[in-house]
Amino acid sequence: MKQGTLDLETSHSPLETAIEGSFFRNFITTLIIVNAIILGVLTYESSLSPGFVASLSWFDQAVTIIFAGEIALKLIVYRLNFFRNGWNWFDFLVVGISLVPGGAAFSVLRALRVLRVLRLLHIVPMMRRITEALLNALPGMGAILAVLALLTYVGAVMATNMYGNTDNPEVVELFGDLPSSAYSLFQVMTMDGWRFEVVQKVVDDGHPYAPLFFLLFIFVASFAVLNLFIALIVDALAEEQRAATDELLDEIEGEMDEEFETADKEREQIITMLTELKKDIAALKAERSD
């Protein structure tokens, strides 16, 4: 875990050493996994004995308190630097949700409680590598996702204007307002039931040329998604390529450097010998002119 404080403080406090140690990490990992299983078992609440449910819930609350304690410890150690790390924010939020007392919105809050299991995504090193690779791929997708969002917005405004003013409840459900239209266009983009669940209903509502609009949307959107896909592949490969090129260059340089060094030395030796020869002959000549 990269912490700004690690660079500033040369000596780690014993508490920090403990928190960042593998024992503590393994303890938390185990706790999350056990908690995940318990939250799964608790979905069978109605068919379990009340006592068993009560003890599982008690354990779940104990885990919540331990996690809250873990965050409190980290806040004590790192103080405001704690919030410089995105994963700490993530932990803070998913544990915080569990501490909100449930009431009317009980089922949603209980559902959100399970989000804390996603802490595994950054605590288990193998998963963390994958998760960070996924997050790193996001910025490269930004521009093309913006284009897709713009196309969907424009398409949704058009579809709402063209097909939404109707009394047919099925078409109103599909294109009655802007979010419905965007949702229906997303369905068309996923090509799931696009013809008979969406387009045909619009056609039957008196728009015989609606397929032209939807086919155009399918072509443009599929083409953009395809290029999004290709951009990701090309980016990943270009990085790979660069590494391969660098390695190749190093090996060629290594190969040549050795030869070039020998050649340089030998040419210098030749020049030295010629210089000496020249001197010798000059000496000969001088001697002779005596």
Next chain:
Amino acid sequence: MKQGTLDLETSHSPLETAIEGSFFRNFITTLIIVNAIILGVLTYESSLSPGFVASLSWFDQAVTIIFAGEIALKLIVYRLNFFRNGWNWFDFLVVGISLVPGGAAFSVLRALRVLRVLRLLHIVPMMRRITEALLNALPGMGAILAVLALLTYVGAVMATNMYGNTDNPEVVELFGDLPSSAYSLFQVMTMDGWRFEVVQKVVDDGHPYAPLFFLLFIFVASFAVLNLFIALIVDALAEEQRAATDELLDEIEGEMDEEFETADKEREQIITMLTELKKDIAALKAERSD
């Protein structure tokens, strides 16, 4: 924006400088975004107060006039060179549509009005890069799209001949005429409900071997689409590859050039020294023969 005139005229008129400046561009961008939001809000027309709708419509018309004025300015500055740029054509058309007075075809015209929001695709630099990359990928797809279109045409003629002559209204809807057949084959190609919404209806209409025709079509079309996809990836990567190769070559040449220059100089020095030696010895010999 590349304008043929920019190469011909060395001095830009003040009007041109203003139009191409970042202030004007930001003003237009903001106007498009605000207009996009207003067009979205206007889809809720029936649940808004008439006064609010009227003022939004008034604003929308004002924006149309500003955009028309922008194009008029550009026409004055660039004259016929204006039409040498594809994006100018695009702006001309999407703004022109808004100026057509609506009547019977009101809802379609109002729907098309939102197309002007797509001007963002070439005005925002980040989106323009993506859009032009997408457009540049199109020519490479031309030949394979032609093959796919030919396969669909031939398949549609065959399906209409084989399955269209029936009284079953469901099959007539699917394969009753050429456009319907092409549309149904496109549905089969997207693999959406291909079996029970399309093939099974044909089978039930007395064509037990219809699955053979459709499976063959699915295989051939999927294979062509797959190769279209692969061609795009390979093209994108080949370009990347060429850049990497050129860079590698430059670095190797840089490495070698330095060495080769030294070696060339030193060999020349050796030759010069030998030539001098030769002269010295010749002098010695000449002296001696005296």
Next chain:
Amino acid sequence: MKQGTLDLETSHSPLETAIEGSFFRNFITTLIIVNAIILGVLTYESSLSPGFVASLSWFDQAVTIIFAGEIALKLIVYRLNFFRNGWNWFDFLVVGISLVPGGAAFSVLRALRVLRVLRLLHIVPMMRRITEALLNALPGMGAILAVLALLTYVGAVMATNMYGNTDNPEVVELFGDLPSSAYSLFQVMTMDGWRFEVVQKVVDDGHPYAPLFFLLFIFVASFAVLNLFIALIVDALAEEQRAATDELLDEIEGEMDEEFETADKEREQIITMLTELKKDIAALKAERSD
């Protein structure tokens, strides 16, 4: 068009020159396109005047005869070498089908007549390149398609044995015999309506664990298809790579060859000069010992 005869006969007959010439090719291309349009118009037979249909049919038959004559000419020119070319076989078959007199199976034969339009795939050079690229990709897919076919066969035998012995007509339609099961498994593989159109019907027929079988099949088949896809991309790119590597090598060699040639010449010059020097000194010495 590669013809074995071209290599054997050094002088082309005038007939061969005409057949292979661009005038003849353009004439045939135009004829196919016009014929394609006519075959499309003929699908509207019932709503056209009988006279118009008759003249279109007459034209279609005339085209058939011209194509048959073209093949006859080629048979005269190339004799049995005609059949060494796969595309000639293709032409021979699609034109031959049109010559079979239609009777009871009229609609199928008329449908197959349109296959001759696919001759464009190898006559138009742009399309021919694509078609041959597609055909060249096939052998690389052979082994993995064999694996997929084997998996589907084994899956179909299992599904027929496990689910086919039932009175439920819906399940009998899906898994009643081997071809039906293979077809249903193909539907599952395309992920079209796999859950409620296929798996759920089997579950409702008394097989609560059927989802396990189908999920396993989806995972294994998708994984194999994915790898088929990846193999095609890697093959296409490896070829590209090889070309890039060769080009790089040529450029590096070109760069080095020039330098190496200069260096070789200069070193030889140095050796020659040294040999002469040696002779001069030997002469000096010999003279002196006199």
Next chain:
Amino acid sequence: MKQGTLDLETSHSPLETAIEGSFFRNFITTLIIVNAIILGVLTYESSLSPGFVASLSWFDQAVTIIFAGEIALKLIVYRLNFFRNGWNWFDFLVVGISLVPGGAAFSVLRALRVLRVLRLLHIVPMMRRITEALLNALPGMGAILAVLALLTYVGAVMATNMYGNTDNPEVVELFGDLPSSAYSLFQVMTMDGWRFEVVQKVVDDGHPYAPLFFLLFIFVASFAVLNLFIALIVDALAEEQRAATDELLDEIEGEMDEEFETADKEREQIITMLTELKKDIAALKAERSD
């Protein structure tokens, strides 16, 4: 087949030579193919004459015994080393299943009997290459499949908590318990009927914001699957790349080595000649000083 014993024993027993020979392999391959056809024909049991079914079943049992004998022979030859090979385990299991006497679970056991046909996957060399390539791709997918499984588990717990507590039988079928929820989320991930078969039923059960949950799940899961896909392509290409780089390096080294060797020799020759010249001149000088 790699057997640990092959390395230990330098002399192969005649039995081992026979088992590993191509005659035995071809015999087994033929037997599996014939058996596969018979198992296919046996799915038509009810429409075949009882005598024919009996003889086919007899042949099937004979094949089972031959396969059991083959495994017994291999166990005799390789003893415990037999189990060091994964494919031997596979053969052992699929043949063992056929030997279990069928009773109540007859149809499932008969269905599993056909798994022995999958022995072709490792006996036919062409298929074995593909199968092992597929198996080798698995470890690289491990981490991302773990992330996907975790996301599905968390999503399933959330969906069960949020949507499962209802009396609506359709929603209970979809999200009533954990396995059902995971299965429904997998259906949503395959994008098959996700809107009207799944999400809409939940919405109609009183959860108007359910689409947000499912759209988020679709986005996150699709993105992870996409990256799984890209990782496989990049891995396959990186290997290809490495091979191409090595080959390039070899060729460049080959090219340079020849030149460098010549240059080294010639420079050494030059140095030798200079040394001799030096001696000659020294001799000249010595002679002269006499």
